Amino acid sequence: MIGQVFHGFGTGAVYAALALALVLVHRFTGVVNFAQGELAMVSAYVAWQLVDAGLSYWVALPLTVAVAFGAGALAQRLVMRHAGDAALIMTIGLYVFVHALAAQIWSSALRTFPNPFPGGPLGIVGPLGVVAAVLALLYLVIRHSGAGLTLRAVAADPRAARLSGIRVGRVHALGWGLAAATGAVSGVLIAPVVFLEPGMMGGVLVSALAAAAVGGFVNPVGAVAGGLLIGVAETLAGTYLWADLRVVVPLAIMLVVPAVRLSAFSRVRA
Amino acid sequence: MRRLALVALLLVSACRLTSADVVLSSPAECAGQRADGLSPDRVVVGGIYPLSGPASAYAAVAQGVSAYFAWANARGGVAGRQVEFLVRDDGYQPARAVEEARRLVDSDRVFALFQTLGTPSTAAVRGYADRRGVPQLFVASGASDWGDASYPWTIGFQPTYAAEARVYAEHLLRTRPHATVAVLYQNDDFGHELLTAFEEAVAGTGVEVVARRSYEVMDADVQAQMADLAGSGAGVFLNVGTPKFAAQALAADAAMTGWNPLHLLNGVANTPSLIAAVGPAALRGVLTTNFYKDPAAWPDDPAVRTYLGAVGKYVPEADPSSSQVMFGWTSAAAFAATMERMECPSREGLMAAARHLRGVELGTLLPGITLSTSPDDPYPVEELRVFRFADSRWEAV
Numbered sequence: 001m002i003g004q005v006f007h008g009f010g011t012g013a014v015y016a017a018l019a020l021a022l023v024l025v026h027r028f029t030g031v032v033n034f035a036q037g038e039l040a041m042v043s044a045y046v047a048w049q050l051v052d053a054g055l056s057y058w059v060a061l062p063l064t065v066a067v068a069f070g071a072g073a074l075a076q077r078l079v080m081r082h083a084g085d086a087a088l089i090m091t092i093g094l095y096v097f098v099h100a101l102a103a104q105i106w107s108s109a110l111r112t113f114p115n116p117f118p119g120g121p122l123g124i125v126g127p128l129g130v131v132a133a134v135l136a137l138l139y140l141v142i143r144h145s146g147a148g149l150t151l152r153a154v155a156a157d158p159r160a161a162r163l164s165g166i167r168v169g170r171v172h173a174l175g176w177g178l179a180a181a182t183g184a185v186s187g188v189l190i191a192p193v194v195f196l197e198p199g200m201m202g203g204v205l206v207s208a209l210a211a212a213a214v215g216g217f218v219n220p221v222g223a224v225a226g227g228l229l230i231g232v233a234e235t236l237a238g239t240y241l242w243a244d245l246r247v248v249v250p251l252a253i254m255l256v257v258p259a260v261r262l263s264a265f266s267r268v269r270a
Numbered sequence: 271m272r273r274l275a276l277v278a279l280l281l282v283s284a285c286r287l288t289s290a291d292v293v294l295s296s297p298a299e300c301a302g303q304r305a306d307g308l309s310p311d312r313v314v315v316g317g318i319y320p321l322s323g324p325a326s327a328y329a330a331v332a333q334g335v336s337a338y339f340a341w342a343n344a345r346g347g348v349a350g351r352q353v354e355f356l357v358r359d360d361g362y363q364p365a366r367a368v369e370e371a372r373r374l375v376d377s378d379r380v381f382a383l384f385q386t387l388g389t390p391s392t393a394a395v396r397g398y399a400d401r402r403g404v405p406q407l408f409v410a411s412g413a414s415d416w417g418d419a420s421y422p423w424t425i426g427f428q429p430t431y432a433a434e435a436r437v438y439a440e441h442l443l444r445t446r447p448h449a450t451v452a453v454l455y456q457n458d459d460f461g462h463e464l465l466t467a468f469e470e471a472v473a474g475t476g477v478e479v480v481a482r483r484s485y486e487v488m489d490a491d492v493q494a495q496m497a498d499l500a501g502s503g504a505g506v507f508l509n510v511g512t513p514k515f516a517a518q519a520l521a522a523d524a525a526m527t528g529w530n531p532l533h534l535l536n537g538v539a540n541t542p543s544l545i546a547a548v549g550p551a552a553l554r555g556v557l558t559t560n561f562y563k564d565p566a567a568w569p570d571d572p573a574v575r576t577y578l579g580a581v582g583k584y585v586p587e588a589d590p591s592s593s594q595v596m597f598g599w600t601s602a603a604a605f606a607a608t609m610e611r612m613e614c615p616s617r618e619g620l621m622a623a624a625r626h627l628r629g630v631e632l633g634t635l636l637p638g639i640t641l642s643t644s645p646d647d648p649y650p651v652e653e654l655r656v657f658r659f660a661d662s663r664w665e666a667v
């Protein structure tokens with residue numbers, strides 16, 4: 001039982017990281033980015049390529065996060081900026097495009113990804129720690145930096161922000177960049193377990209969307225809590241109730257949570 | 271003049287649409303049978319494979335088939351006919367597979383569909399092949415469904431998943447008659463067929479399935495299932511996953527130092543991609559089954575040497591050491607053997623030949639394994655041999 005809960009937290013940490021990315025994009029640009037998982041998958045490939053070229057894991061990780069930040073911002077500037085009302089559909093288009101591109105470049109062969117954390121229950125602490133660090137970092141950036149202030153201003157009222165001289169387009173790009181960087185962490189965290197291949201984030205995205213829904217797509221803490229909750233619930237449901245139930249868990253949570261939104265989450269806004 | 275040309279074009283196209291090539295000449299019992307795409311010196315066949323999408327690793331099968339036909343054409347063709355092999359991509363989507371089958375039959379006028387790959391695509395095309403009376407020969411899927419008598423135009427090739435399960439059961443009964451078994455299986459027809467057949471085969475014996483856990487193809491990973499199965503402490507682990515999940519299970523098994531069961535890896539998962547990803551250390555001692563020669567293990571075999579030369583010459587982009595390329599080559603050789611045994615040069619004749627294969631030997635099948643069918647037994651290959659992963663490759667047990 002304890003072991004199963006630990007495994008649930010491990011998977012949940014990955015959901016939480018991707019959910020965090022979804023919340024960032026939604027909060028700062030008002031769009032649910034269905035391509036978030038695929039961007040994370042490409043980031044994992046970038047990390048793999050760097051490690052394969054001989055870099056150490058702990059050098060490759062920040063490099064990857066930086067590349068992901070750039071790619072996310074670029075995707076916003078080049079594609080999403082012109083999407084207008086079709087933004088949601090555009091992210092689905094981006095999903096298909098990025099997926100096909102990755103399959104073209106890296107083929108769909110399975111690849112081994114180095115795992116910096118030890119196996120067993122203790123290995124769960126690593127991913128959880130990384131996600132906690134990312135959450136803390138985001139909190140610092142958004143709450144206590146100039147860029148964070150403009151981000152929050154744009155999120156609160158884009159029009160007023162624009163009128164007071166903030167370049168809203170750039171801030172949107174910043175939001176996408178931050179989200180892609182956060183998503184990259186989730187891709188890198190799960191790649192050692194599931195093996196690297198273009199479809200690796202498909203199942204993760206569904207759970208991450210549900211986790212983001214727990215935070216109402218605006219609350220980072222709620223999203224992280226949702227991710228962990230879903231990770232544990234899936235694992236326990238699959239083990240102790242009925243194997244087929246595992247797939248239903250994120251969907252059930254997506255349905256139930258908007259109805260009984262935990263008020264505690266809505267108060268703790270990062 | 272232009273009008274005349276148009277009329278002529280219309281007439282020609284009308285003829286193309288309505289005329290079916292019918293066998294006119296001898297032997298008498300063949301008269302009236304259909305032979306589109308077949309002439310005395312040429313035969314057009316079409317194959318549908320996932321060249322793109324999630325299962326695109328199986329595109330290697332098409333490379334092996336292409337290599338065989340190119341090699342056969344250079345040596346005078348199959349039964350005196352040059353083979354024109356058309357490869358289409360379904361992206362592993364059943365709907366696209368049907369669309370491509372329709373294009374191959376209606377527009378390219380193929381004589382037969384030689385191979386569709388995967389259970390979903392094959393099942394989707396089966397109804398169309400049956401309605402149009404087009405052979406769907408030696409499909410690349412181990413489901414038992416392809417022996418269904420209500421679809422006489424479809425026939426399988428490789429041993430069924432049930433046959434494979436029985437081989438594992440027999441091996442255990444012989445070597446570990448009181449084994450406890452933990453099973454990880456994919457929650458779909460493939461997983462259920464293998465698991466059910468295994469449980470039936472060990473029912474009433476000393477071998478007992480003590481734990482079974484499933485996963486969905488949408489799941490991210492199988493870590494939790496593996497932790498749970500390890501808790502059973504079973505002496506044998508039966509891994510019934512597709513390559514990605516089977517690889518995760520292998521890695522998880524290797525990482526768990528407290529549980530070291532005999533690991534049985536199902537044949538579907540035994541791909542070069544899995545072996546490369548998991549690495550030889552995690553595979554050491556693992557058992558699997560096969561029915562054709564692994565190019566890496568039989569480099570000096572004459573049939574394998576021919577194969578290696580032909581793949582290198584005709585499909586240089588293929589990896590000849592890949593077991594999937596070899597699978598494609600072997601199934602194409604089976605198609606050629608069937609063409610040679612065709613009594614009527616027609617679609618009916620091809621299906622009749624496919625259901626009357628009597629101990630046909632192919633160079634790349636393992637020694638002692640032959641193609642055998644009869645109208646009551648439409649399963650060409652039914653035997654498998656057990657292999658153990660030694661230091662770097664599979665070795666016969």
